[in-house]
Amino acid sequence: MTPSPEIRPPTDTELIERWKAGDTRAATQLVGRHSQALARFAASSGEREGIEELVQDTFVRAFASLDSFRGESSLRTWLFTIERRLMLDRRRAERRSRETVPDEESDHVSEYGALDSLIAEEAQERVRRSLEALSPTQRDVFTLRVQQGLSYKEIAEILGTTEGAARVHYHNAIQTVKEFLRDE
Amino acid sequence: MNKCMELDLQEMLPDLLHRTLDSAARARVEAHVAECASCTEELKVLRTVASAAVFAPTIDVDRIVGHIAPYRPIAPVVQAPARSRVVSWLVAASMLVVIAGGGSLLMVQQRQPGARVAPTAVASHQVSTSSQSVAVKPPVTSVPVTRTLDQPIHTLALAPGVDGLSDGDLRQLMNDMDSFDALPTVEPEPVLSVDTGDNLDQGL
Numbered sequence A: 001m002t003p004s005p006e007i008r009p010p011t012d013t014e015l016i017e018r019w020k021a022g023d024t025r026a027a028t029q030l031v032g033r034h035s036q037a038l039a040r041f042a043a044s045s046g047e048r049e050g051i052e053e054l055v056q057d058t059f060v061r062a063f064a065s066l067d068s069f070r071g072e073s074s075l076r077t078w079l080f081t082i083e084r085r086l087m088l089d090r091r092r093a094e095r096r097s098r099e100t101v102p103d104e105e106s107d108h109v110s111e112y113g114a115l116d117s118l119i120a121e122e123a124q125e126r127v128r129r130s131l132e133a134l135s136p137t138q139r140d141v142f143t144l145r146v147q148q149g150l151s152y153k154e155i156a157e158i159l160g161t162t163e164g165a166a167r168v169h170y171h172n173a174i175q176t177v178k179e180f181l182r183d184e
Numbered sequence B: 001m002n003k004c005m006e007l008d009l010q011e012m013l014p015d016l017l018h019r020t021l022d023s024a025a026r027a028r029v030e031a032h033v034a035e036c037a038s039c040t041e042e043l044k045v046l047r048t049v050a051s052a053a054v055f056a057p058t059i060d061v062d063r064i065v066g067h068i069a070p071y072r073p074i075a076p077v078v079q080a081p082a083r084s085r086v087v088s089w090l091v092a093a094s095m096l097v098v099i100a101g102g103g104s105l106l107m108v109q110q111r112q113p114g115a116r117v118a119p120t121a122v123a124s125h126q127v128s129t130s131s132q133s134v135a136v137k138p139p140v141t142s143v144p145v146t147r148t149l150d151q152p153i154h155t156l157a158l159a160p161g162v163d164g165l166s167d168g169d170l171r172q173l174m175n176d177m178d179s180f181d182a183l184p185t186v187e188p189e190p191v192l193s194v195d196t197g198d199n200l201d202q203g204l
């Protein structure tokens, strides 16, 4: 009996090559593989609406510039980098529009309106409030590390910073979150 | 709560949570957590956080794929052919001459009948030098490039200034300039250099 060939899912790099060769199913596989993680990161990062649109924009941009993806980092890390840049652009645009039309809500609170509906249960409400207490950068580092399981090297790449700086942000964030969860 | 004394192991707690450690590292971290109260507490916190914000909207994969354009390799940037730049400059140069001609003719138009029309070199290639030839408009687009190149460069210098032009004439001149395709970004120069014009004038 001949051993059946090993069946393993194609790597991202293989799917990218297939897509470049004209196989649209490869795009479907890539989007299916990473879209939910991108949506979770956006939600954790405080996006309150248009998460689907954000994820879509991320993929559209990524696929349009796949030739510039060198494969030195994982595709997911690269996608997070693009998504985070889009989120920062969005927030900047929102801030500018708020400057012309005064809004009573602060940045911090309005950004976090998203999680109000996302985290319903009481135990999770405490998590929401602890994350709300973090600075935006601390929050991104913390959620990428804890919810996405990325390494400091990957996080540093996404944030455009150093591993050391990412470690410091994480350390400060975990102290804050622990205090919040301990107090209640 | 006692502080953890094995910070390199504590740092791996998120990796333990996401099962991204190899078996040896995983065994080390698990053994440490079992006897470290600080890491036990931190791991509990991490579990709570990791399971918290998972309620992101479900993404419609097909819809996203439908928005993705087919692959197009990045093409190298193609330089515009050098010839077209030369042609542009030739056209621009010809426009300068045309403006000079236009300015001169408009100037002629301003002069009183009988007054001496000083620089007539412009007229030499366009109209008769009669002071009655005021109706001739400067050719705007029909001046062939080769012909323009034939003009002596001091023709430009013969153009008088625009100071004597009426508002209407200036507006007409500006309108004509607006219709040019390849005007250089600098102001037309004919009105600036007058020295060679003087010499030529004396020679007439």
Ligand SMILES: [Zn+2]
Pocket (backbone or CB within 6 Å): B004, B005, B006, B010, B032, B033, B036, B038, B039, B040
């Ligand atoms: Zn410990």
